[in-house]
Amino acid sequence: MTDPWTLARDTASAAGVTLTPLVTVEDADRINGVIDRTWGGQRLDREVVRALAASGNVSWGATDGDRLVAFVLGWAGVDERGLHVHSHMLASVPDSRHRGVGAALKFAQRAQALDQGIKLVRWTFDPLLARNAWLNVGKLGATIDGFARDFYGSMQDTLNQGERSDRAFIAWDLRPEPGQRVPPSADDLVRDDDGEPAMTSVGSGARRIAIPREYPDIRTEDPPRADRWREAIATALESCIADGLVGIAFDRERSAYVFAADGDPA
Helix, strand or coil: CCCHHHHHHHHHHHCCCEEEEECCHHHHHHHHHHHHHHCCCCCCCHHHHHHHHHCCCCEEEEEECCEEEEEEEEEEEEECCEEEEEEEEEEECHHHCCCCHHHHHHHHHHHHHHHCCCCEEEEEECCCCHHHHHHHHHHCCCEEEEEECCCCCCCCCCCCCCCCCCEEEEEEECCCCCCCCCCCCCEEEEEEECCEEEECCCCCCCEEEECCCCHHHHHHHCHHHHHHHHHHHHHHHHHHHHCCEEEEEEECCCCEEEEEECCCCC
16 A cells, blocks of 8 residues: 555645645634635634644645645544544635645545544535535545535535535545545436436435536526525435445546445445
């Protein structure tokens, strides 16, 4: 298996950035610059970055020259599966997306966690965002093992304002080499029917849940259709989780999750 820090630094180099620990209150100002360009209307208290670093939860940034273009931030947590890293924020400025910067930061987070003896990272994300689905379940090989409607309640940042804050729960086992799984054959639970979500009855096997390739565009151009997609995906994810299925792959060609029984080959 590739050394975790080598994987992180090589991925960063391929993306044209350098990995940098963020530990000072001045670094918090740089982080807030990225936050503003990503979400808008939201800020991180300056002392939080310093407190996280002092408690062993160092945040990591990606720099392009002297400019911070992305960061990842989290802390150690405990749940029913034991000790893990809760990854709370990952953000990249618009002109640094789609080139592997996010993956490099997640690999740095993985390397740091493994150095500390932690073997699991958890976080939440909006399951309607195909770009994030591809990174989380595709590139990293993490799984979806939970879902909640309106997890954060009403959010006031520019990106999420007026949107129901549904979130899928991610579990990333850090021990295997990161990488995508080949999607197994599955029945369509939700398919894209000319831009509209169409739900179908399926059996007890693997299920495929399609999502829009560019949900933010639908939200801007046709809010009622966006609401129909949000409701369909929420219902489908709840059904899969209730039946003991786990999101094990993301089929990028179809823009669709694949859920199967935990341990099924992919």
